Amino acid sequence: METLQSLAYGFSIFLQPTNLLYCFFGVLLGTLVGVLPGLGAGAAISLLLPTVFHAPPVGSMIMLAGICYGAMYGGSTTSILVNIPGEVASVVSTFDGYQMARQGRAGPALGIAAFGSFIAGSFGVIGLMLFAPTLANFALRFGPPEYFSLAVMSLTLVTYVSKGSIIRSLMMACTGLILSAVGMDPITSKTRFTFGLSALMDGFEIVYVAMGLFGLSEVLINLGQSLKKDTLKTKIGNLLPTRQDWKDSALPIARGTVLGFFLGILPGFGTAITTFVSYAVEKRFSKHPEKFGTGVIEGVAGPEASNNSASSGTFIPLLSLGIPVNVSTSILLGALMILGLQPGPLLISSKPDLFWGLVASMYIGNVMLVILNLPLIGVWVQVLRVPYSILSVLIILFCEVGAYSVGNSVDDVLLMNIFGLFGYLVKRYKFEGAPFILALVLGPMFENSLRRALMMSDGSPAIFFSRPLSAVFLVIALFFLISPLFTRERIGKKAIEMQEE
Amino acid sequence: MRELKVGSVFLLFSLFIIYESLRLGLGTLKKPGSGFLTFCAALLLSVFSIALISRGWRLRESVKPFPRKVILALGILILYSLFMDILGFILSTFLMVGIFFRLAQKRPWWTVAGMSALVTFLAYLVFGILLRVYFPRGFLGM
Numbered sequence: 088m089e090t091l092q093s094l095a096y097g098f099s100i101f102l103q104p105t106n107l108l109y110c111f112f113g114v115l116l117g118t119l120v121g122v123l124p125g126l127g128a129g130a131a132i133s134l135l136l137p138t139v140f141h142a143p144p145v146g147s148m149i150m151l152a153g154i155c156y157g158a159m160y161g162g163s164t165t166s167i168l169v170n171i172p173g174e175v176a177s178v179v180s181t182f183d184g185y186q187m188a189r190q191g192r193a194g195p196a197l198g199i200a201a202f203g204s205f206i207a208g209s210f211g212v213i214g215l216m217l218f219a220p221t222l223a224n225f226a227l228r229f230g231p232p233e234y235f236s237l238a239v240m241s242l243t244l245v246t247y248v249s250k251g252s253i254i255r256s257l258m259m260a261c262t263g264l265i266l267s268a269v270g271m272d273p274i275t276s277k278t279r280f281t282f283g284l285s286a287l288m289d290g291f292e293i294v295y296v297a298m299g300l301f302g303l304s305e306v307l308i309n310l311g312q313s314l315k316k317d318t319l320k321t322k323i324g325n326l327l328p329t330r331q332d333w334k335d336s337a338l339p340i341a342r343g344t345v346l347g348f349f350l351g352i353l354p355g356f357g358t359a360i361t362t363f364v365s366y367a368v369e370k371r372f373s374k375h376p377e378k379f380g381t382g383v384i385e386g387v388a389g390p391e392a393s394n395n396s397a398s399s400g401t402f403i404p405l406l407s408l409g410i411p412v413n414v415s416t417s418i419l420l421g422a423l424m425i426l427g428l429q430p431g432p433l434l435i436s437s438k439p440d441l442f443w444g445l446v447a448s449m450y451i452g453n454v455m456l457v458i459l460n461l462p463l464i465g466v467w468v469q470v471l472r473v474p475y476s477i478l479s480v481l482i483i484l485f486c487e488v489g490a491y492s493v494g495n496s497v498d499d500v501l502l503m504n505i506f507g508l509f510g511y512l513v514k515r516y517k518f519e520g521a522p523f524i525l526a527l528v529l530g531p532m533f534e535n536s537l538r539r540a541l542m543m544s545d546g547s548p549a550i551f552f553s554r555p556l557s558a559v560f561l562v563i564a565l566f567f568l569i570s571p572l573f574t575r576e577r578i579g580k581k582a583i584e585m586q587e588e
Numbered sequence: 589m590r591e592l593k594v595g596s597v598f599l600l601f602s603l604f605i606i607y608e609s610l611r612l613g614l615g616t617l618k619k620p621g622s623g624f625l626t627f628c629a630a631l632l633l634s635v636f637s638i639a640l641i642s643r644g645w646r647l648r649e650s651v652k653p654f655p656r657k658v659i660l661a662l663g664i665l666i667l668y669s670l671f672m673d674i675l676g677f678i679l680s681t682f683l684m685v686g687i688f689f690r691l692a693q694k695r696p697w698w699t700v701a702g703m704s705a706l707v708t709f710l711a712y713l714v715f716g717i718l719l720r721v722y723f724p725r726g727f728l729g730m
Contacts, residue, residue: 141719254636258598261633265605265626272622279612279622303665310657310692476692481707483661484685487668488711492721500669508662516594534625546617 090216097443101451106146110448113150114455117157121174122165122467123478128158128174129414130305133297134482136422137489144426145441149448151422155415156208156398156449159358160456163200163391164467168193171471176358176394179366183379183386190382198326199336199384200391201460207344207392208453211399214348215406216446219435223407226432231543232550235536236560238529241354241410242522243564248355249519253571259513260522266291267530274538286498293421293528295490295503300520301414302486303503304510306479326461332384339369339389347393351400355521357413358394358401365393399449406434406442409532417524424528591644599637605630657691664688676726677716682708 100106120131131154139147162177167184180200187196229237246256269280270290281287328336343365350356350364369389370376379386404410409430411417423430428438435442460467490503513520526533544550552558605626615621668684675683686704689695695703715721 254639258633258636258640261629261636262598262601264629265633268626275622277612277622279626280608307658307661310655310661474693476689477703479692480685480688483665483688484681484707484711487665487684488681488715488721491672491723492715492719495722497669497672497724500672501666504662504665504669507665511658511662516590530625537625538620541617541620546619548617 090220093439093443094216094447096439097445097447100145100440100444101149101447105143106149106444106448107451109142109146109150110153110452111455113153114157114160114452115459116150117154117159118161118456118459118467119470120154121158121161121163121177122470127301127305127414128155129297129418130301130482131158132415132418132422133294133301134485134489136294136297136418136425137492139422139425140493144428144438145444147426148419148422148441148445149452151419152402152445152449153452155401155419156395156452157456159208159391159394159398160201160204160460161467162394163204163387164197164460164464165471167196167200167387168468169471174359176362177391178359179362179390180387182366183381183383186380186382187384187387192382194326195328195332195384196387197464198328198461199332199388201326201457202328203336203340203343203388203392204395205453205457206340207347207396208399208456209450210344211348211351211396212446212449212453214396215399215402215449218352219403219407219442222403223432223435226408229408229432229556230554231536231540232554232557233560234532235540236551236557236564237408237410238533238536240560240564241404241412242526242529242533243567244353244355245412245525246355246522247567248360249521255518256522259518259520260526263523263526264530264533267527268534273531273535286496286502291502291527292493292499293418294425294493295499296506296527297418297421297524298486298490299503299506299508300510300513300524301418302482303507304514304520306482307507307511308514309475309479326464328384335384336388338372339365339385340392342368342372343389343392344396347396348400350393351397352403352412354404354410354412354525356397357415358397361393361397362390365389402445405430406445407432409434411525411528414521414524417521417528420528591640593644595637595640595644599634599641602630602634602637606634660691661688672726673724674726676728677723678708678712679726679728681711 101110116131116135117128120128132151135151135154138150142150158174159176162172162174163180163184166172166177166180167188170181170185172178172181184196184200187193242260246253246260249256267290269287271278271288278288346365346368347358347361350361351358366379366386366389369385370379373379373383373385375383401412401416404412405416405419409420409432411420420430423434428434428441486503486507487500490499491497493499510520512518513523540550541548550557551561609623609627609630612623612626613621614624614627664684664687668680672680682704685707686700689700689703690697712723716723
């Protein structure tokens with residue numbers, strides 16, 4: 088009952104015209120970046136991060152969240168129609184979705200992707216609404232040792248599921264932790280690693296770091312490369328799936344929804360790996376696994392549902408614990424901090440308008456997305472015709488001006504360019520940006536809780552193992568850290584490799 | 589070779605951080621100091637860097653040359669951030685956008701100038717007028 092009252096309050100916040108507009112703009116932009124290859128949700132949120140300085144807190148969070156789940160819808164369109172995944176989370180949809188399109192069944196593939204996404208997205212929001220406040224209440228018992236161990240577990244899991252070698256990902260996490268210490272020491276108020284530069288006094292701002300690392304570097308990588316585009320040869324036809332399509336897709340959508348939601352909560356899995364796991368699960372459950380890859384609707388329905396519910400799932404640890412689980416939520420955590428909000432278990436009770444407004448926006452946002460994605464599908468296909476040579480220049484300009492607008496400072500622009508170079512090198516030398524950005528935003532909490540826990544225990548590290556919850560988090564982290572040494576194979580390695588391909 | 593180079597850069601970086609952390613003070617376990625976390629992280633980073641170097645020593649992969657376009661693009665962007673104060677937002681953005689349009693695809697100069705002027709105008713309209721960002725005016729006062 089209390090939940091329903093809170094939800095009604097959320098709707099009263101969300102239905103204010105400005106918030107509706109922010110939501111529409113967010114999902115529209117999410118769909119757009121989902122459709123465009125070479126620009127992910129992380130990059131889009133980074134590009135729009137400066138708006139949090141100019142927009143009201145609830146409105147800007149509604150918009151940034153809209154980009155996150157909106158990108159999941161848009162990504163499938165190009166995967167199915169032109170065999171180009173707009174998002175990593177939509178790579179799997181090319182396997183059967185594109186084959187369906189080649190057989191003249193593009194309509195039902197797009198239809199089931201959109202309806203499956205809508206169903207999963209809606210269930211995901213219900214899950215978020217029910218789980219997040221419960222988890223936040225539970226987390227009120229957490230002290231510094233639990234927070235430290237939780238941060239260690241999150242970082243380890245993100246490192247574990249990253250592409251490429253674990254050593255490289257751990258190196259990125261260490262670098263992120265080191266850079267998070269630049270600026271003022273939170274306990275002694277002493278300045279560190281600033282080398283007399285006033286621009287570094289407050290530490291590295293997430294805005295220009297994220298813009299450089301995920302926005303500018305993306306353009307630098309693609310510079311000079313022409314993205315191959317297939318012209319659409321098939322007619323889209325009727326978008327409504329047949330009764331048989333629904334019968335075949337019902338269970339995959341249900342399984343994808345549940346699987347995606349729970350994997351989404353776990354750090355590192357996010358939306359991309361979840362789709363590969365869902366595809367593998369559907370293949371195993373199928374009566375005709377040999378047909379997967381030739382255009383079966385289950386291969387589209389399951390993964391498309393899973394990435395949408397995972398997208399809602401990732402908000403649970405963010406809003407109830409203040410722990411990000413992937414790149415997008417790391418940047419959202421940064422946005423919350425910029426807004427002066429303290430992410431953690433008290434966020435939901437101290438800022439109910441933000442949490443419940445966000446939940447309400449997700450319900451309506453999902454409806455907006457179905458409307459945007461089905462009848463307007465032709466428009467999105469046209470978007471692919473915009474030459475990358477023009478788009479890339481616009482992204483660069485957006486990054487430069489966006490970084491400047493944060494503090495009206497040219498230093499921020501310079502720092503953004505430096506992080507752009509860093510992001511480019513990271514990708515060129517096969518490192519991963521996710522552990523870095525996660526460590527950078529988690530760094531202050533990581534350090535604070537470590538130092539406070541050691542002070543609490545009079546310098547005994549045993550405190551991390553003597554408190555049961557903290558011990559559980561550390562044991563999980565340790566398991567994922569050392570298991571590759573014994574098994575020589577990471578759990579879900581196949582999914583990681585497929586993602587790499 | 590690639591791993592060797594990257595590993596060495598990270599090793600140097602971690603050694604520098606270790607030195608700086610020691611200078612800041614590690615404190616004790618009872619009362620960890622300002623350099624405590626960075627020292628631990630840099631120590632771990634140095635161990636991983638050595639592991640990467642040793643792997644690079646064994647593999648000796650060849651390194652692809654650095655694309656010229658990327659160096660050029662970064663050079664332009666660094667110059668843009670350094671000269672924005674002197675040239676002013678409008679002029680520096682017009683030049684930067686124009687160079688990038690030309691770099692991305694060969695087009696006639698008047699097309700490039702026209703596109704660049706339009707994009708600069710739109711950027712100024714959105715950020716300068718609608719979002720009220722105060723841009724540097726430069727020596728031309730615009």
